[in-house]
Amino acid sequence: MTPTGRTTDVIVIGGGPTGLLLAGDLAAQGVDVTVVERSAEPDPLPRANGVVGDAVRLLDERGLYRELAGHDRSLRGTLHRIGTRNLGRHPRPAPSFGYAGFRLPLRRVQDRHPVYVLPVPQRALELALERSALHRGAVVRRRHELRSFAQHADGVHAEVATPGGVERLSAAYLVGSDGAHSLVRKQARIELPGATLDGAVSRLAHVTIPRHELTATGALRMRDGANLRAFLPHRTSRGVLTFGSFGSGLTTVSTLEWDAPANDDVPMTVDELRDSVARVVGRPVDLEPPHGSGPHQLRRTSSRNARVAATFRAGRVFLAGDAAHVFTGYGAPALNAGLLDAADLAHRLAAAVLGVDGAGEALDGYDDTRRTQALRTVRHSAVQESLLAPGDDVTARRTTFAARLADPGFLSALADELAGRTPS
Numbered sequence: 144m145t146p147t148g149r150t151t152d153v154i155v156i157g158g159g160p161t162g163l164l165l166a167g168d169l170a171a172q173g174v175d176v177t178v179v180e181r182s183a184e185p186d187p188l189p190r191a192n193g194v195v196g197d198a199v200r201l202l203d204e205r206g207l208y209r210e211l212a213g214h215d216r217s218l219r220g221t222l223h224r225i226g227t228r229n230l231g232r233h234p235r236p237a238p239s240f241g242y243a244g245f246r247l248p249l250r251r252v253q254d255r256h257p258v259y260v261l262p263v264p265q266r267a268l269e270l271a272l273e274r275s276a277l278h279r280g281a282v283v284r285r286r287h288e289l290r291s292f293a294q295h296a297d298g299v300h301a302e303v304a305t306p307g308g309v310e311r312l313s314a315a316y317l318v319g320s321d322g323a324h325s326l327v328r329k330q331a332r333i334e335l336p337g338a339t340l341d342g343a344v345s346r347l348a349h350v351t352i353p354r355h356e357l358t359a360t361g362a363l364r365m366r367d368g369a370n371l372r373a374f375l376p377h378r379t380s381r382g383v384l385t386f387g388s389f390g391s392g393l394t395t396v397s398t399l400e401w402d403a404p405a406n407d408d409v410p411m412t413v414d415e416l417r418d419s420v421a422r423v424v425g426r427p428v429d430l431e432p433p434h435g436s437g438p439h440q441l442r443r444t445s446s447r448n449a450r451v452a453a454t455f456r457a458g459r460v461f462l463a464g465d466a467a468h469v470f471t472g473y474g475a476p477a478l479n480a481g482l483l484d485a486a487d488l489a490h491r492l493a494a495a496v497l498g499v500d501g502a503g504e505a506l507d508g509y510d511d512t513r514r515t516q517a518l519r520t521v522r523h524s525a526v527q528e529s530l531l532a533p534g535d536d537v538t539a540r541r542t543t544f545a546a547r548l549a550d551p552g553f554l555s556a557l558a559d560e561l562a563g564r565t566p567s
């Protein structure tokens with residue numbers, strides 16, 4: 144082990160989207176920051192397909208929007224299909240967006256309650272954020288893995304496994320943006336209360352949908368002519384189907400079923416997804432394995448978590464992103480929440496490191512501000528999921544919900560939820 148004095152002002156554990164935005168923002172404000180990231184490069188396995196909410200504006204403010212919006216020409220088609228023709232120089236509010244299978248008419252409230260949408264593969268986002276963080280002066284140490292840390296009155300020491308052996312890094316503060324299974328959260332003994340939902344099984348895979356299954360506009364053909372549009376969750380009496388082709392050229396199909404227990408001892412297959420889709424929509428749909436060499440998604444999840452850390456701060460240690468909160472995913476809120484955590488925390492930490500007046504209170508405010516917002520996001524994800532469940536009672540609630548969409552106040556509140564914004 145190499146003993147050192149203070150290595151840096153802030154150590155960021157985890158170079159996913161949250162950690163990389165945080166590091167770039169800290170460096171831009173004159174803070175010495177080192178990111179410790181165990182993987183050699185961003186995960187090649189496709190994950191998120193986009194950012195929804197105020198984080199899109201943050202990316203624009205950091206000069207990244209244009210590059211990311213133009214990442215892939217076929218994303219223009221995706222934007223067109225979801226009704227968000229916003230590939231200008233700067234983001235424009237989406238005129239509509241999906242919520243529990245409804246299409247929210249956001250155009251009516253977009254001036255004061257804008258919802259921005261940026262379809263972009265997560266890997267492209269991470270590559271851009273890393274480039275930007277390095278350019279702004281952050282140090283990113285890949286193939287470095289946190290083993291443990293200890294904090295004392297005026298700093299934090301971290302033991303990090305590196306290709307050259309174990310090193311000890313020291314800093315004034317340490318941030319865990321190390322994902323849902325966060326070692327930082329566990330070692331700081333911060334609980335992750337909330338719910339594990341095991342009543343429904345979700346299945347998701349990259350597949351090819353043959354042309355004969357689709358209409359000219361890309362909707363899935365149904366025998367009764369009520370064809371299913373891409374990108375919108377479709378609720379049936381048996382579950383939920385969502386599908387769409389993203390800029391990567393891959394088509395993602397996912398189902399959510401409440402009454403079809405899965406055997407988690409066997410690996411998920413495209414055949415299993417095909418059976419699930421047939422149950423949900425009531426007819427067989429040809430699905431083929433995806434073209435290309437991959438890597439491709441093939442996932443089954445029998446239990447999903449909706450949890451928020453009991454605190455986002457333990458002394459000199461902070462949590463952000465998936466390390467601080469895990470959502471069931473409806474409304475695609477996770478990336479937005481993590482990036483907003485990062486920008487908020489960067490301001491507060493920079494003030495503390497640079498000795499700005501009032502920095503102590505600002506640091507204290509992080510937990511309250513961002514945890515309150517995370518709890519709100521858990522709630523709105525849960526509301527969306529509950530409105531998609533089968534049953535006559537849910538159908539009745541959906542009718543009431545649809546009627547309330549005529550109320551601009553209600554629509555504005557939903558827009559703020561999607562944006563990850565404190566309701567005004």
Ligand SMILES: Cc1cc2nc3c(=O)[nH]c(=O)nc-3n(C[C@H](O)[C@H](O)[C@H](O)COP(=O)(O)OP(=O)(O)OC[C@H]3O[C@@H](n4cnc5c(N)ncnc54)[C@H](O)[C@@H]3O)c2cc1C
Binds near residue numbers: 181190265322463
């Ligand atoms: C299939 C799938 C689809 C998704 N789709 C969407 C979507 O459409 N929209 C959306 O908003 N979200 C989506 N998500 C969620 C989104 O991917 C996550 O919310 C996002 O990655 C969280 O970013 P993060 O930086 O907080 O954590 P992560 O991306 O998990 O990054 C954590 C980083 O920490 C590193 N790390 C962990 N432990 C250590 C350690 N001890 N030492 C050093 N490094 C460490 C990891 O290698 C990783 O790079 C999806 C997720 C999946 C799996």
